[in-house]
Amino acid sequence: MEMIKDDVPILLEEQERVQVEWHGRKMQRNLEKIEYVQCMVKMNVWKLRRLKKNGWKNAMLFVSDGGIEIRYHGRIKSKIPLQHIIDIQQEQDEIHIRCEKQKIIRFQAQSLSLVCFWIEILQHNRMVFQEKHDQILHASPLQDEAQIAGRFQDFLNLRKLHAFRLKQDVFDIKPTRPESTPRKLSISQDVVLALAEKQKLHGLLEDKAPSIPRQNSLSRLLLSRKKSTRFHRERATLHLIPEPSTLVTTWLNDSDTFEGHTCYHFVRNAKLKPPSNVSPRHYHIYLCDTRDVISNIAQYVLTYRRNELCAFNLPSEALQVAVMTAIERKLCTSLAKCIKDWTYGFTLHSDENKVVQKMIQWSKLPPTSPQFGLAPEFIISWDNVIEQLESIENELVPSIKLNHLLSAAKDIYTNFAKHTLNARALAADDFLPIFIYCVCNSKLKTPLTTLEYMWSLCSQESLAVFVDGPFEVPYEPTADEHVKKIEEMSEAELAEFKLSMEQFAWYLFDQDEQAEEKTYFAYRGVNEAIEYIRGICETQGPFHGVFGFSQGGMFAGHLLALEESNDPRRLGFSFGIFCAAGPMTDPKFKIVPEQPLKAPTLHIMGEQDEVVAMNRSQELAEMFQDAQVFVHPGGHYIPTQKEPRMAWKTFLEAQAARLRETS
Structure with a gap:
């Protein structure tokens, strides 16, 4: 083993390791058969000149998985790919590399040890390349x-x-x-x-292929560059x-x-x-x-x-x-x-220009305006969320567009947690106005077109399709503070606000005229809602699972129960997630199975829920054989803390694994 000055690497006798001396410190690198080796060193390159004498020129050579790069003054001047190298020979302190078309390139090293080292590195990278090539193609080119x-x-x-x-x-x-x-x-x-x-x-x-018809000169030039097996x-x-x-x-x-x-x-x-x-x-x-x-x-x-x-x-x-x-x-x-x-x-008939103009108008409004209604605790910087939304239109790949959208939604929760230490968690009802505020301030040029782009082209495995109910119901404010804001609006602002606060239901309630005490448990529009969902499944399906909250959860439970009945309207759902939802109470639509249903389900319920009591949610869970129950300390809302999110994730991962096994 020979020592070389000026921090030059050395080749060990075993020829399986490379040792480098660097400012008095020795380092070793194993030459594994599955990894390329990268190394850079100064060498002389033999230059052929037209107007000057041929001679050696100092250069920096970089060897990697791409072959050899020759750099002069930090700039790449030429490359020699590994697959173009046919043979490597040593001539004293020179390295002769023969490439395709019998072209020979000469390099001059500082010592014989450096020549041996450099040849070993090149041979090793060529061997790794060939092994990777054979591993992927599984065979050499066929001749027989x-x-x-x-x-x-x-x-x-x-x-x-x-x-x-x-x-x-x-x-x-x-x-x-x-x-x-x-x-x-x-x-x-x-x-x-x-x-x-x-x-x-x-x-x-290729040998049996018919001859290429005669083309013009430019076409022949382009075709001649592609002649390769x-x-x-x-x-x-x-x-x-x-x-x-x-x-x-x-x-x-x-x-x-x-x-x-x-x-x-x-x-x-x-x-x-x-x-x-x-x-x-x-x-x-x-x-x-x-x-x-x-x-x-x-x-x-x-x-x-x-x-x-x-x-x-x-x-x-x-x-x-x-x-x-x-x-x-x-x-x-x-x-x-x-x-x-x-x-x-x-989207031509969707009045996208009107939507864009409305977003521009709303972007000029303060976050506390009735259009957004953000509470003082939400008046923080949302710049990173807006930047994520702005980048959606600059991306071509649908899944990356969707990732930007999901990142923006995640950043809303992250920003609120950072700016409000020891505060309550961001609820789902708080998320929507913040998200609308950020979308308006992102000033998307084609929001409806971008939405259709993601909606239609993203993989169904990446999308959960959220559908509004088929029946529109009037908006009725409940919070006293919100009612006060509405009372202060002008007629034009109130009409615009109500239009932006459209609400929908899955079915409507009728009074039972035959009951002694008139109650609102008779349902109207359930069959129409089932046909509505059938149309969604036909145009955007198929779907494996169904999720619903409150009334939507009751309707989702009804759809999942239909899968194990003789009803011809079955839609192919195999699991369900229900939040703050109980079974239907109308005798016309209430399903009482003889034995628990086999579809796996996740039931999320709140201890303080005053709209759908826990015993109602438990009643729906008892209808299913493989029901998982998650109880949170809150009320009638979708919890977004870490524990419920982990429950969702664990349940959905289990269903995905089950579907892969059965497919």
Whole structure:
């Protein structure tokens, strides 16, 4: 082992570790077979000059997973990717690297030990690259005609198999009503045809491919730059993989892969859809088609590419996010103009300009104005929340838009907790006016279009769809302070305020004329509400669970109870969450099961609830066999503290695991 001055690294005899001397301190690095080594050192590079004599030039060389970078005065002047290196030779104190097209690049080191060290590092990175390449592709490039034909047939069989599975899920669904068919009848038709299409995979049969028709000079120039085999294309990209999303993007951009073939045909057919003379509902269906294709491709990648993705050693949730983000970015970028036209076409008749003008007017009002009604304890800085909302329109990927929205909602709770130490927790009724205040001050240019963009394109697994009841009821203020503010309003302000405080119910109450004492327990509109929910499920479903609060919780419990009855209106719910909710009391709709229902449920109830007493909530919980109960010390509201949030999270994670096992 030779010592070198000026802080130069040394190669040990075992050739498995690198030792570096740095200001009198010795450090060692193990050369593991699964990791690239990064190192930077000064060397001389042989320069070929046209107008001057050839000679050596000082440079800084950086070796990493991307190959060799040659830097002069801190700037990158040239790169040598690992896959372009064919051979490495040592000539005394020089390193000769032979690249493709027999080009030789010469480097001069300060000593022989540095030459050995540098060659060892390059050979190690080349070996790691090849092992990663073989691990992902599972095979070297095929040369035998029988092997190529067999692999080509495997691709076709795989396409047929997945097309058959999608066809079972998509087309073999019987209509629920004769006059209309489920929206899924038209979903993924393009992708199913793409999966089943027997188009040649030119990457596997490149030698047998027909000649390219004559193009103009510019087209021939562009095509000549792309002449490479599939093996070379994949090898050229795999060494740059820092995360699974990059690998998924590589598959999506390669039309020879299953995923790339599907994306290509869906994008091609989506661009042929009529851009005008269709109803807003058609635009919404186009957007939902795109969302479902994204979900289908993501499910395929996570199922059939798991061996390749497992090489990253990431949790399953992180892999799902990376895969979904890559697919969303690919399709939303390829269909950017189409998606913009579809979202605009759907919201064209929604008076978005009026909404924007109203937001601008409200943004000029103080937070204590009747439009917001924020209490003095909420008059704090909400700038970070507003910035999160502003960034929504600048993002293209739907799931990232949704993450900005969720981060803004989370920051509201975080800000209030930081600015009000030892204060009460922020309740759900406090959150809404704060959120409205922040949305108005964010001054979104296209709020309704952005909402439709997220609503239609985000994965259903990322969304919980909140639906208002079908029956509008008049607003009646209850708090004395709030009533006083309303009394001080002018007629115009009062009309505008009531419009912004619309309230809805799931069913209405009628007096029972036959009862001796007139009571309000007879329900009107339950069947209409069920049909209303059926329409939501058909256009935005399917859904696995149902959640409801107060009257909505009573109606949600009724829907879940229908799943284990012979009622033909079953909607496919398999679990439920009910907050401050009891069973229905109208004998026409009250369900009394012979034995407890099997659907798992979570029941949240307050000890001080004066609207729906705990015994009523307990009565609903007793209807279900696998019922979990969480009791909080508050009243008639949705608790948002840490303990109830953990109860929600634990319950939903258990249901997600159960659904994955049964799917």
